[in-house]
Each structure stands twice: as C-alpha cells, then as structure tokens.
Amino acid sequence: MFSIALSLITLLAGSSTLVFAAPVLSGRANNDLLVLKFADVLEQLESTFYQTALSKFQESDFTSAGFVSPQIPIEQFSTIQKDESTHSATLQAAIKASGASPITTCQFNFDAVLKDVPTMAAVARVVEDVGVGAYLGAAHLISDPGVLTTAGSILTVEARHQTVLNILSGTGTPIPAAFDLALRPEEVLAIASPFFNGTCDLGVKPNPTLTITNNGTVAPGTTLTFQSSAINGQNNLFCQMMVGGNATALPLPLAECVVPQGINGPVALFVTSDGTPLANDVVNRTSDKVVAGPTIAFIDTNPQLLGQLAVGGTNNTVPGSSGDITQTISPASATSIESSATATGSPASSSTAAPASGSSATPEPFVGTRGGQNDFVGQVASGIIVNGWKPVPKPKPAA
Numbered sequence: 108m109f110s111i112a113l114s115l116i117t118l119l120a121g122s123s124t125l126v127f128a129a130p131v132l133s134g135r136a137n138n139d140l141l142v143l144k145f146a147d148v149l150e151q152l153e154s155t156f157y158q159t160a161l162s163k164f165q166e167s168d169f170t171s172a173g174f175v176s177p178q179i180p181i182e183q184f185s186t187i188q189k190d191e192s193t194h195s196a197t198l199q200a201a202i203k204a205s206g207a208s209p210i211t212t213c214q215f216n217f218d219a220v221l222k223d224v225p226t227m228a229a230v231a232r233v234v235e236d237v238g239v240g241a242y243l244g245a246a247h248l249i250s251d252p253g254v255l256t257t258a259g260s261i262l263t264v265e266a267r268h269q270t271v272l273n274i275l276s277g278t279g280t281p282i283p284a285a286f287d288l289a290l291r292p293e294e295v296l297a298i299a300s301p302f303f304n305g306t307c308d309l310g311v312k313p314n315p316t317l318t319i320t321n322n323g324t325v326a327p328g329t330t331l332t333f334q335s336s337a338i339n340g341q342n343n344l345f346c347q348m349m350v351g352g353n354a355t356a357l358p359l360p361l362a363e364c365v366v367p368q369g370i371n372g373p374v375a376l377f378v379t380s381d382g383t384p385l386a387n388d389v390v391n392r393t394s395d396k397v398v399a400g401p402t403i404a405f406i407d408t409n410p411q412l413l414g415q416l417a418v419g420g421t422n423n424t425v426p427g428s429s430g431d432i433t434q435t436i437s438p439a440s441a442t443s444i445e446s447s448a449t450a451t452g453s454p455a456s457s458s459t460a461a462p463a464s465g466s467s468a469t470p471e472p473f474v475g476t477r478g479g480q481n482d483f484v485g486q487v488a489s490g491i492i493v494n495g496w497k498p499v500p501k502p503k504p505a506a
Contacts, residue, residue, distance in 0.1 A: 215303060
C-alpha cells in the first residue's frame with residue numbers, strides 16, 4: 108500500500124513464485140511505517156471476514172438469500188478475499204523490507220454478523236466502504252509521492268469491491284455518489300474495533316463505538332436512534348450525517364436526527380457535543396467535539412436494474428418503471444400466493460401495511476405494489492441497518 112520508493116518484491120509460496128508491486132520504506136518514513144502496519148491489519152480483518160464467511164455458507168444458503176445463482180456471489184466474494192489476502196501479503200513484505208515486523212497478533216471474531224448470508228452481505232458493504240474511507244483518509248498522512256501512488260493502486264481495487272457489493276445487495280445504487288467519504292484512523296477503528304477479539308494495539312485510539320438502534324423502516328423521514336457507552340447521561344448532543352460530496356456534515360439535535368430527503372448510499376453518522384458542522388475533510392476535521400462514531404448506514408433510495416441481475420428473478424422490475432415491486436416473502440407465503448392466484452386468476456395481495464418510519468415494530472411480509480418505496484428488510488448485529496426492497500419473482504396468473 109504505502110511506500111517511499113516502489114520495487115518488486117518476490118515472495119515464494121510453495122513451488123509458485125508470486126510477484127507483488129510492494130513498497131520499500133526509507134529512514135524518514137516514520138509516519139509511513141505506522142500507516143503500513145495499520146493498513147495491513149485492516150486487510151487481515153477483511154481477508155479473514157471473507158474467508159470465514161465462505162467456509163461457513165453453502166450454495167443453498169446463497170440461494171435461500173435470493174441470489175439467482177449461488178455461483179455469482181461465491182465467485183465475487185472469493186475474488187475479493189483473494190485481493191485482500193494479496194494486499195496484506197504485499198504490505199507485510201514492505202514492512203519486513205524496512206527492517207520492521209508486521210502486526211500479526213490481532214485476532215478477529217465475526218460470529219455476530221455471520222448468522223446468515225443477508226447479514227454477511229450487508230456487513231461486507233460496510234467493510235468495503237470503510238476500506239475505501241481508510242485509504243482515502245490516510246493519503247494526507249504520507250510523506251512521499253511513491254507512497255500515495257502505491258496506496259492509490261489498492262484504493263482503486265477497494266472501490267471496485269465496493270461497487271460489486273452494492274450490486275450484490277440488490278438494493279443499492281452501484282455508484283451512489285460522485286465522491287467517496289474519507290475517514291480518519293480513529294474513525295475507522297470506531298467501526299472496525301468491535302470485530303477485534305481481544306487487544307489489537309495499532310497505535311491509534313479509536314473513537315467510541317456508535318450503534319443505530321432503529322427497528323422498522325429507515326428512509327428519508329425516519330428519526331434515527333443510537334446507543335453508545337459514550338453518550339449515556341449526556342444532554343444537548345447532536346447527530347451529524349456526512350455523505351460523499353457535501354462540504355460539511357448535516358448537524359441535528361440528537362432527539363431530532365431525521366434522515367433528510369435526497370440521501371442515497373452510505374452515510375457516516377457521528378454524535379457530537381455541539382452543532383458545529385463537521386468538515387467533510389480529514390485534513391481539517393477536528394475530533395475534539397466527537398463524542399462517538401462514526402457508524403455507517405446505507406440509505407438505499409435509488410436501486411437500479413443492475414442489482415437485479417444477481418438478486419431476485421427475471422420477472423422483476425425496477426422502481427420508476429411501469430411494473431410493480433414486491434417485497435421478499437417466505438417460501439410458505441409464496442406457495443399460498445400462487446395457490447390463490449391459480450384460484451382467482453390474478454395475484455393475491457395482502458392488506459398488511461408496512462410500519463411507519465421510526466416504528467419499533469418489525470414489518471410483516473406482504474405482497475403488493477410499492478412504487479419504488481424503500482422498504483425495510485431488517486436490523487442485523489452491531490446496529491448495522493439493511494435497507495431497501497429485495498424483489499422476488501411475481502406469481503404468474505393462471506392461464
């Protein structure tokens with residue numbers, strides 16, 4: 108990732124010779140070595156996450172999650188895992204070439220977010236979004252242009268991972284904004300540190316972790332609620348929403364943290380001690396007012412056709428088209444609907460309504476037109492919210 112001068116380092120793996128474009132540090136690269144080690148541990152985390160997920164889930168798990176073919180997500184997750192492993196090997200080679208030792212003692216635990224494929228895929232989106240933010244946020248910390256060049260060569264690949272996972276979600280816009288969010292190291296660890304199993308000293312003190320506690324629809328108009336050990340008992344706090352491309356975050360009183368219209372894609376959410384807008388600029392963003400966070404939420408308000416090539420079925424339509432969008436239903440519900448359609452000659456519909464924004468009730472499955480509304484799928488571990496509809500093939504009326 109980071110280097111003073113670029114060179115080719117040859118690593119032997121069994122009988123194969125793997126050649127990586129790896130960085131070499133010089134004596135003046137004090138900051139660069141710190142960032143190298145930090146980035147390597149994050150790459151270890153990412154690689155272990157995908158490796159653990161791929162070893163746990165079978166093809167049937169991906170089929171049950173709604174993928175058209177289980178080989179589509181398995182192929183992509185496997186490719187991403189290989190990339191992350193290669194990044195880590197290259198970074199460790201560079202650290203060793205400088206005469207230092209990489210950090211290899213950090214352990215990870217993903218049990219809470221590997222309960223099922225939808226949860227895993229949702230967390231993968233967060234993992235890759237944070238990876239992009241980490242590389243962007245580290246750029247200004249590096250002293251040599253060669254470092255920036257090497258970092259950029261990994262950053263562009265991480266961004267491709269991010270796009271693939273937006274597609275595999277079935278709900279996200281592949282490229283949701285013209286700009287990505289950069290994160291400071293302490294902000295990266297606020298999101299990543301809950302996955303560390305025990306102590307992992309990276310030389311950076313993480314911000315306190317922040318969790319979104321909403322159950323129900325999360326969309327424009329939803330009032331967000333949070334949990335953090337750092338905000339217990341404090342008054343007059345603010346939530347701040349930061350999206351790519353905006354010069355500053357949007358500050359709101361914590362009790363009035365309402366998702367505004369016009370947001371689509373990842374949002375970095377902070378809790379601060381006052382309402383001064385945080386700069387969307389890691390060079391000038393001060394952290395003395397940050398009480399907790401950030402945490403990352405995806406507000407998917409503009410799903411596109413590309414996502415349906417991987418998730419759902421060929422009979423699905425896109426929001427904004429003349430067709431209808433249906434929400435994911437259970438196999439038992441699908442059987443009942445098909446039976447009803449056969450009996451009546453038209454698809455059945457349920458009168459069950461989705462809960463209002465901010466409601467704590469879990470929405471009941473239903474079938475019916477939604478007109479592209481951003482329907483809630485569920486809350487997963489660590490306060491990560493999975494938003495958006497997930498289409499299923501429409502029942503065919505009897506001939």
